[in-house]
Amino acid sequence: MGAIGLGLLMAAGAARAGAAAPKQVLELRLYTVEAGEKRQRLDEFLGKVAIPAWNRIGIRPVGVWEAADGKRADLYVLLPHASMEAFATSRQRLLADAEFQKAGEPFLTLPKSDPLYRRIESTLMLAFDDCPKVEDAVKDDTRLFQLRIYESHSLLKGQRKVEMFNTGGEIALFRQCGMQPVFFGEALAGTKIPNLTYMVVFKDEAAQKANWKKFVTSPEWKAISGKPIYKDTVSHITNIVLKPTACSQL
Structure with a gap:
């Protein structure tokens, strides 16, 4: 395992170790x-x-x-x-x-x-192991939220994608690239199951574009996404860009 992969796994492990509270x-x-x-x-x-x-x-x-x-x-x-x-x-x-x-x-x-x-x-x-509670880290008035739903074609592949975010280090890489989580959740009931849904928040639209570019071009992402165990884990992605209303506490 290279230094990049080891670093992400250590970061993911540290996050889980610090998340003693129930999900x-x-x-x-x-x-x-x-x-x-x-x-x-x-x-x-x-x-x-x-x-x-x-x-x-x-x-x-x-x-x-x-x-x-x-x-x-x-x-x-x-x-x-x-x-x-x-x-x-x-x-x-x-x-x-x-x-x-x-x-x-x-x-x-x-x-x-x-x-x-x-x-x-x-x-x-x-909630996920590496994001067990809703996080409220970005307060800027210009903040922009991104809600993404990842559907999978089977329960096994859906679970693999959850693992990819947790033990695979994808959430840790999100944080490293400035993509601040609000929540990550595995669907227990609802539509389009199996799926996971997550939300990230950015300071503004410029930060959203810059941080996504940083993520998708990073060698860490290439290493994670290139692992055969994570192949075909997502069959469809829904992407929704949102802004908070006046009464929102997030």
């Missing part, structure tokens, strides 16, 4: 909503009612994002749970919160003819 259970929601007044109403509900209530029951930080190009009104919402039990009981605990019920009354009692949103699609994930 979070991550819920990524997609709220589909009409643009204009209905989107504004959903923003108000999330910012003034839902996020404070989620925080009170231990769900934090909550991320809320919209399409960076402004072409869609839909919102992505990330809810980190401390455990599977915390996730399973979150709805009951939320509805038992008197302040949520009081502040949310105008939104929660909307008629069928005028709903708060069209629907919610939800993906449930288990």
Whole structure:
């Protein structure tokens, strides 16, 4: 093994050794909503009612994002749970919160003819060993987020790709190249399974382009991606560029 590969494996091992805390259970929601007044109403509900209530029951930080190009009104919402039990009981605990019920009354009692949103699609994930908790490292107002979904054609290949990020050193290389993780999650339930989903954040669009170039041209990436064990681990990639809304805590 060369010095490059050894260095990445040592970095990955150090990250795992420092991650003694349990891995979070991550819920990524997609709220589909009409643009204009209905989107504004959903923003108000999330910012003034839902996020404070989620925080009170231990769900934090909550991320809320919209399409960076402004072409869609839909919102992505990330809810980190401390455990599977915390996730399973979150709805009951939320509805038992008197302040949520009081502040949310105008939104929660909307008629069928005028709903708060069209629907919610939800993906449930288990955080990775090398990124066990949601990270909040970039605070710039210009920050840009990239959400990527890697689908695999089999469970075995999907697990290989997870291993590639963890023990293979890919997350460590991301950090080395300035691609700051927000989360990495292996899908437990949702659509397009098997898949993993991750989000990285950059200071701005220029940093996004520069750091991706640094990553894909690095000798470390050539060494990792060239290993036969990782061949054909990804069959389809979905790439979504997002920006935070005013109420986002990430």
